[in-house]
Amino acid sequence: MLSHEQEALIDATAPVVAEHLNAITSRFYPLMFERYPEVKVLFNEVHQQNGSQPRALAGAVLAYVQLRGNPAKARAALDIVVSKHVSLNILPEHYPIVGECLMAAIGEVLGDALTPEIADAWGALYNELAALLIDLEDQRYREFESRPGGWRGARRFKIARTHQESSVIRSFVFEPEDGGPVAAHEPGQYIGVRVMIDGEPVYRHYSLSDLPNGRSYRISIKREEQGRVSRHFHDVLAVGDTLELLPPAGDLTLIEGSEPLLLASGGVGQTPLLPIARQALLDGRRVVYLHAAIDRDHHAFGDDVKALKRDYPEQLTVVNVLERGEGVEHIGRIDRDLLARYLPGPRARCYFVGPQGFMAAVDTALAGLGIDDSHRHFEHFGPARPLVAA
Ligand SMILES: Cc1cc2nc3c(=O)[nH]c(=O)nc-3n(C[C@H](O)[C@H](O)[C@H](O)COP(=O)(O)OP(=O)(O)OC[C@H]3O[C@@H](n4cnc5c(N)ncnc54)[C@H](O)[C@@H]3O)c2cc1C
Numbered sequence: 001m002l003s004h005e006q007e008a009l010i011d012a013t014a015p016v017v018a019e020h021l022n023a024i025t026s027r028f029y030p031l032m033f034e035r036y037p038e039v040k041v042l043f044n045e046v047h048q049q050n051g052s053q054p055r056a057l058a059g060a061v062l063a064y065v066q067l068r069g070n071p072a073k074a075r076a077a078l079d080i081v082v083s084k085h086v087s088l089n090i091l092p093e094h095y096p097i098v099g100e101c102l103m104a105a106i107g108e109v110l111g112d113a114l115t116p117e118i119a120d121a122w123g124a125l126y127n128e129l130a131a132l133l134i135d136l137e138d139q140r141y142r143e144f145e146s147r148p149g150g151w152r153g154a155r156r157f158k159i160a161r162t163h164q165e166s167s168v169i170r171s172f173v174f175e176p177e178d179g180g181p182v183a184a185h186e187p188g189q190y191i192g193v194r195v196m197i198d199g200e201p202v203y204r205h206y207s208l209s210d211l212p213n214g215r216s217y218r219i220s221i222k223r224e225e226q227g228r229v230s231r232h233f234h235d236v237l238a239v240g241d242t243l244e245l246l247p248p249a250g251d252l253t254l255i256e257g258s259e260p261l262l263l264a265s266g267g268v269g270q271t272p273l274l275p276i277a278r279q280a281l282l283d284g285r286r287v288v289y290l291h292a293a294i295d296r297d298h299h300a301f302g303d304d305v306k307a308l309k310r311d312y313p314e315q316l317t318v319v320n321v322l323e324r325g326e327g328v329e330h331i332g333r334i335d336r337d338l339l340a341r342y343l344p345g346p347r348a349r350c351y352f353v354g355p356q357g358f359m360a361a362v363d364t365a366l367a368g369l370g371i372d373d374s375h376r377h378f379e380h381f382g383p384a385r386p387l388v389a390a
């Protein structure tokens, strides 16, 4: 519990901390990885190099300064963080490590300006936020463990099947090694994957690209030219190999209701939208499914979507978009005109996932077409950041 004096000190010094945020976060991670090398494996090196993860963490701490007076809003704002943490099995014992290194980084950057009173106030704020995250994460761990087929921590799975979906995307179906059932996820959620590469564990997130079935999970991975984990999946792992999965999580899920849906994806961004489409169709909702790929070779899940169209000829509208090629509904890009042509009404719920520039363009176009913020849903395949047009 922060004292009134500490609250006043936080408010007075937050602008200084914000001003030095880049310096603090640039110092924080190297310091933590030096002092506690065991936590380094949890973090994606590329997110460190491009600064997206340091910015996300620092942004969340500062956002909490504003939100802490409104606990319901604070909890809602932390959902993305909690999901990421849960799918990486972040535990209470990790929090003092981050707290110690964050305070040390603030101390190094602010120097004498950080009096013992100010340091205590920020330490208390961190502890309050950490306690909130630990509590929210514990609730999620318990809830998932209590589901039929649920578990806690890492569970070993084997690759039961693979399927090449396009020249660069391959699906992997995992079944648990223990032969037991697997808990249902919500369509649209992702799962934490832990693979051993060169004797070291590496963590990544992948959207579950099919509906829950109680026996297995499917993910679909795009091979990145220089990607560490995606190349390992494509080039090294095969049917029969094993890896560990952490609990599914994620907030890009189907919001119940009767509104029609517009689902727009670019490239591998299709993975969370396929199960959302299936679920919505099962629920009797109308779905417009727009998918953009560079060309036919890169176009994935064509057969799955065709089968859906056969099953739901009236409810589903499919619009395939290729940047180059022929024989599809549209050649070009998913732009404002195309969205305007297919938007199923002003109250449509719109979900869109793809590269940052794609999501920024779709978001701007949908806002321009009158779709309210509350009906525009998207997810970053990396740390969350503002959508800024490319
Ligand atoms: C919620 C969520 C859901 C996701 N769902 C999916 C999904 O369904 N399918 C999917 O494929 N991915 C998905 N991702 C992304 C996935 O987690 C990985 O980030 C992705 O597979 C790349 O990981 P990697 O280890 O192969 O690449 P990394 O090694 O992490 O590299 C990331 C990028 O940097 C580039 N890069 C790395 N090193 C270099 C270098 N030295 N020079 C130049 N470029 C370099 C790589 O080519 C790659 O494009 C999701 C991510 C999140 C957060």
Ligand code: HEM
Pocket (backbone or CB within 6 Å): 039, 042, 043, 044, 045, 047, 048, 053, 056, 057, 060, 061, 080, 081, 084, 085, 088, 090, 094, 095, 096, 097, 098, 126, 129, 130, 133, 382, 383, 384, 385
């Ligand atoms: C108060 C404390 C913490 C805050 C505010 C915080 C905040 C965040 C935020 C904002 C993200 C990015 C979410 C997104 O993807 O958009 C994140 C991801 C992550 N956090 Fe935390 N976090 C905290 C504590 C911890 C702790 C204790 C650990 C474990 C050592 C940890 C490990 C991670 C990892 C591994 C990721 C994913 C990183 C990646 O993508 O490379 N966090 N956290």
